[in-house]
Amino acid sequence: MLPAEFDYAAPASLDEALALLAGGTNIRILAGGQSLLPTLKLRLDRPDLVVDLRKVPELSYIREEDGEIAIGALTTYADLVASDLIDSGVARCLAEAAASVGDLQVRNLGTIGGSLSHADPAADIPAAALALDASLVARSEEGDRTISAGDFFHGLWATALKPSELLREIRFRMPANGGGAYEKLRQAASGFALVGAAAVAEMDGGTIEAMRVALTGVSSGPFRLHALEDRLVGETLSEELVREACDKAGEAIESPLSDAHASAEYRVAMAGVTARRAILRAAGQWR
Amino acid sequence: MYAEEFLAAHLSRTLGRPVKWTADRTEGFLATTHGRDQLNEVEVGVDGEGRLLGMRVRMLQDLGAYHQLLTPVVPTLTVLMLPGCYRLPSLEVHLSGVFTNKTPTDAYRGAGRPEATFLIERVMDHIAAELDLDPAEVRRRNFIAADEFPAITATELLYDSGDYHTALDRLLEIADYAGLRREQEERRARGEVMGIGVSTYVEICGIGPSAALPAGGWEACTVEVRRTGAVVVKTGVSPHGQGQETTFAQIVADRLGVPIEAVEIAHGDTDYVPEGIGTFGSRGLAVGGAALSLALDTIRAKAKKFAAHLLEAHEEDIEYEGDRLGIKGAPDRFVTLEDVIGAAYLATDLPEGVEPGLAATHFFEPPNFTFPFGAHLCVVDIDPETGEPTLRRYVAVDDCGNVINPMIVDGQLHGGIAQGIAQALFEEAVYDRNGQLVTGTLMDYALPKASYLPSYELHRTTTPTPVNPLGAKGVGEAGTIGSTPCVINAIVDALSPYGVRHVEMPARPEKIWRAMRSGATE
Numbered sequence: 001m002l003p004a005e006f007d008y009a010a011p012a013s014l015d016e017a018l019a020l021l022a023g024g025t026n027i028r029i030l031a032g033g034q035s036l037l038p039t040l041k042l043r044l045d046r047p048d049l050v051v052d053l054r055k056v057p058e059l060s061y062i063r064e065e066d067g068e069i070a071i072g073a074l075t076t077y078a079d080l081v082a083s084d085l086i087d088s089g090v091a092r093c094l095a096e097a098a099a100s101v102g103d104l105q106v107r108n109l110g111t112i113g114g115s116l117s118h119a120d121p122a123a124d125i126p127a128a129a130l131a132l133d134a135s136l137v138a139r140s141e142e143g144d145r146t147i148s149a150g151d152f153f154h155g156l157w158a159t160a161l162k163p164s165e166l167l168r169e170i171r172f173r174m175p176a177n178g179g180g181a182y183e184k185l186r187q188a189a190s191g192f193a194l195v196g197a198a199a200v201a202e203m204d205g206g207t208i209e210a211m212r213v214a215l216t217g218v219s220s221g222p223f224r225l226h227a228l229e230d231r232l233v234g235e236t237l238s239e240e241l242v243r244e245a246c247d248k249a250g251e252a253i254e255s256p257l258s259d260a261h262a263s264a265e266y267r268v269a270m271a272g273v274t275a276r277r278a279i280l281r282a283a284g285q286w287r
Numbered sequence: 288m289y290a291e292e293f294l295a296a297h298l299s300r301t302l303g304r305p306v307k308w309t310a311d312r313t314e315g316f317l318a319t320t321h322g323r324d325q326l327n328e329v330e331v332g333v334d335g336e337g338r339l340l341g342m343r344v345r346m347l348q349d350l351g352a353y354h355q356l357l358t359p360v361v362p363t364l365t366v367l368m369l370p371g372c373y374r375l376p377s378l379e380v381h382l383s384g385v386f387t388n389k390t391p392t393d394a395y396r397g398a399g400r401p402e403a404t405f406l407i408e409r410v411m412d413h414i415a416a417e418l419d420l421d422p423a424e425v426r427r428r429n430f431i432a433a434d435e436f437p438a439i440t441a442t443e444l445l446y447d448s449g450d451y452h453t454a455l456d457r458l459l460e461i462a463d464y465a466g467l468r469r470e471q472e473e474r475r476a477r478g479e480v481m482g483i484g485v486s487t488y489v490e491i492c493g494i495g496p497s498a499a500l501p502a503g504g505w506e507a508c509t510v511e512v513r514r515t516g517a518v519v520v521k522t523g524v525s526p527h528g529q530g531q532e533t534t535f536a537q538i539v540a541d542r543l544g545v546p547i548e549a550v551e552i553a554h555g556d557t558d559y560v561p562e563g564i565g566t567f568g569s570r571g572l573a574v575g576g577a578a579l580s581l582a583l584d585t586i587r588a589k590a591k592k593f594a595a596h597l598l599e600a601h602e603e604d605i606e607y608e609g610d611r612l613g614i615k616g617a618p619d620r621f622v623t624l625e626d627v628i629g630a631a632y633l634a635t636d637l638p639e640g641v642e643p644g645l646a647a648t649h650f651f652e653p654p655n656f657t658f659p660f661g662a663h664l665c666v667v668d669i670d671p672e673t674g675e676p677t678l679r680r681y682v683a684v685d686d687c688g689n690v691i692n693p694m695i696v697d698g699q700l701h702g703g704i705a706q707g708i709a710q711a712l713f714e715e716a717v718y719d720r721n722g723q724l725v726t727g728t729l730m731d732y733a734l735p736k737a738s739y740l741p742s743y744e745l746h747r748t749t750t751p752t753p754v755n756p757l758g759a760k761g762v763g764e765a766g767t768i769g770s771t772p773c774v775i776n777a778i779v780d781a782l783s784p785y786g787v788r789h790v791e792m793p794a795r796p797e798k799i800w801r802a803m804r805s806g807a808t809e
């Protein structure tokens with residue numbers, strides 16, 4: 001199918017883009033187009049205006065600032081995969097999540113900001129953002145508003161962003177003793193996660209100082225496994241410990257998803273497997 | 288053929304303008320045709336050594352909502368090919384086709400043969416499991432032997448030629464089957480899950496004698512050697528990606544001694560090429576190429592007449608090698624094709640009873656089908672926790688008779704094997720309870736991606752067919768036919784320590800995971 005008619009604008013600056021967003025309600029931002037265009041073509045969405053962000057110059061970057069990584073919303077998956085900075089420490093869960101998205105064409109166009117704003121329940125990046133405890137910087141004409149990843153996702157395709165806001169930047173801490181990993185079972189057609197688990201560990205020798213684990217693909221949105229994390233923090237890392245802790249990880253899933261691609265039972269069982277593998281790799285980097 | 292194609296033509300006529308019709312993916316999924324969708328129940332009788340005594344099959348074909356071009360022909364082909372490569376003394380089949388409210392089924396690469404091959408090749412593995420024999424050995428014991436060809440099957444087909452033992456033996460040697468079985472034992476001892484799948488197949492190609500096709504099974508070809516030296520071939524097979532522009536040009540270059548660049552293959556425009564049936568049923572080369580070959584025979588014979596006349600020699604003494612037509616035993620006495628073309632078109636000094644020009648049209652009527660065959664092996668590793676299968680190796684020995692262009696043959700096999708693997712592992716048209724197609728886009732319908740597939744190791748044996756002058760059998764569907772049972776056999780082999788005897792297609796990770804947990808058949 002073809003999209004319904006819409007107006008199109010390609011602002012050359014962030015301010016211009018924000019002014020456009022402030023001027024209406026039924027407006028969609030175009031970043032990589034990898035979710036927006038399919039949605040428009042299926043006529044699941046009929047915006048009046050599409051604001052193309054790709055001519056806004058100041059939105060694509062990966063920077064290190066005061067022990068934090070800052071990533072511009074228009075940074076593509078391919079940029080993330082190619083970055084040495086992202087392929088290290090806790091950020092590695094983001095690098096692995098980005099590398100696992102769809103296929104090369106999608107990774108060349110799709111953006112980190114687009115993935116987070118779209119909030120598909122089976123998207124990879126949101127799990128990594130939760131595990132990284134990232135801060136998401138929204139911007140409107142009123143200025144910046146920082147939302148923690150934990151407050152950002154509101155279920156199926158819903159986020160904390162207001163219509164007048166766009167997502168400008170993603171930031172997270174890069175502790176020196178941290179490791180990250182992302183594990184995923186793919187839905188064979190799209191590449192989306194049947195089950196995805198992101199883990200970030202901070203280690204003090206063999207002791208787990210901090211642990212954050214998030215799941216995606218298994219229910220209406222990504223979420224942290226707080227009980228599992230609590231069970232691990234302060235303990236000495238061992239395979240038995242993690243195995244035992246993860247065996248029941250799937251029980252934390254509220255209304256597990258069941259569809260043509262996988263049953264709820266399988267997703268629940270695989271949540272434990274992927275979580276364990278991600279945790280062991282994330283923490284193992286610091287053993 | 289789809290209704291829209293007729294509509295576009297009709298609209299074009301009505302409007303007097305070109306009309307283009309494009310279907311999007313979802314339309315393609317919903318409103319064209321689907322493949323396969325057969326349910327088969329099999330009973331097999333074997334002797335103590337695993338030799339087939341008889342088979343009884345109850346076959347249920349979902350026809351979908353409408354009768355399309357070949358809808359009921361597909362399961363009929365399945366029935367015909369059920370005996371596979373084996374001596375099968377008796378066969379009873381009950382075939383029922385049912386109309387449902389689903390998208391119609393119709394010919395899809397392999398059209399009936401993949402279904403037959405899947406069934407008989409699963410049967411072979413079941414026999415092996417039941418009698419605790421090696422699956423390769425069970426096949427060997429049941430093969431029709433090389434010296435039994437031409438062989439009549441239980442379904443009264445006449446297999447033209449074959450050497451199934453050699454293909455399988457080469458396969459097992461190349462793949463180091465014994466070594467793989469040893470590796471499997473070691474890995475199993477370490478708790479790893481590894482499977483080796485073997486399948487052998489025979490299929491029916493070069494379709495076919497006119498008696499078997501409602502619109503005729505012949506093929507037509509005109510060859511015109513123009514006065515400029517260009518050779519124009521007008522073929523009715525109408526290639527659309529199969530590569531006959533290349534293979535036919537190679538044959539012409541070879542037989543007439545002209546550079547391949549001088550050959551033009553014309554097809555598709557019925558103003559220009561009025562007669563033909565088409566390329567399907569792996570018949571392009573075996574039937575269309577045979578018509579070309581006959582036309583080239585006529586042109587060579589006529590060229591020899593001109594050469595004999597120019598050299599004042601007997602026609603029977605003329606040898607045609609490369610572009611030279613010379614007298615046997617007298618190497619310096621020859622004319623070239625160019626001289627012959629000159630004489631044929633100047634026509635001032637024609638041989639007795641010979642017309643000017645150098646062109647011929649022939650129709651080839653195949654006396655039988657051709658029956659290519661082969662043996663495939665693959666190795667699969669399965670993640671014991673998630674059920675995810677990884678195809679680690681894929682080795683194939685295929686025999687499609689004489690090969691004109693090895694790269695094109697390999698290309699057909701690559702695509703075919705990918706397609707067959709995909710049927711085994713990924714592809715499925717899923718409907719919900721209300722009959723709504725759930726897999727209506729490529730985000731839900733899983734096509735194989737290059738990264739899901741191993742590099743194939745392709746090998747050949749060559750057993751020419753006596754059915755056509757080229758000795759070529761056809762290879763357009765072979766990969767699709769051999770690969771599906773090969774992959775499922777490997778998965779079931781991998782899961783056999785869990786007591787699993789069968790897994791239904793597509794063998795997605797969850798199905799494999801369930802089979803490992805329950806040990807039962809799915």
Ligand SMILES: Cc1cc2nc3c(=O)[nH]c(=O)nc-3n(C[C@H](O)[C@H](O)[C@H](O)COP(=O)(O)OP(=O)(O)OC[C@H]3O[C@@H](n4cnc5c(N)ncnc54)[C@H](O)[C@@H]3O)c2cc1C
Nearest residue numbers: 029031032033034035036102110111114123124167191192
């Ligand atoms: C074939 C295919 C396979 C895929 N496989 C996967 C996969 O395996 N894993 C996965 O996670 N995803 C997958 N995706 C989805 C892909 O990751 C999308 O790119 C991503 O979801 C959206 O990013 P985008 O930059 O393309 O955004 P767009 O499609 O341009 O936008 C998506 C939505 O987000 C909004 N938006 C975009 N940027 C911003 C912003 N800066 N601020 C506010 N709102 C914004 C848009 O208005 C729109 O509503 C796949 C997509 C395709 C086509």
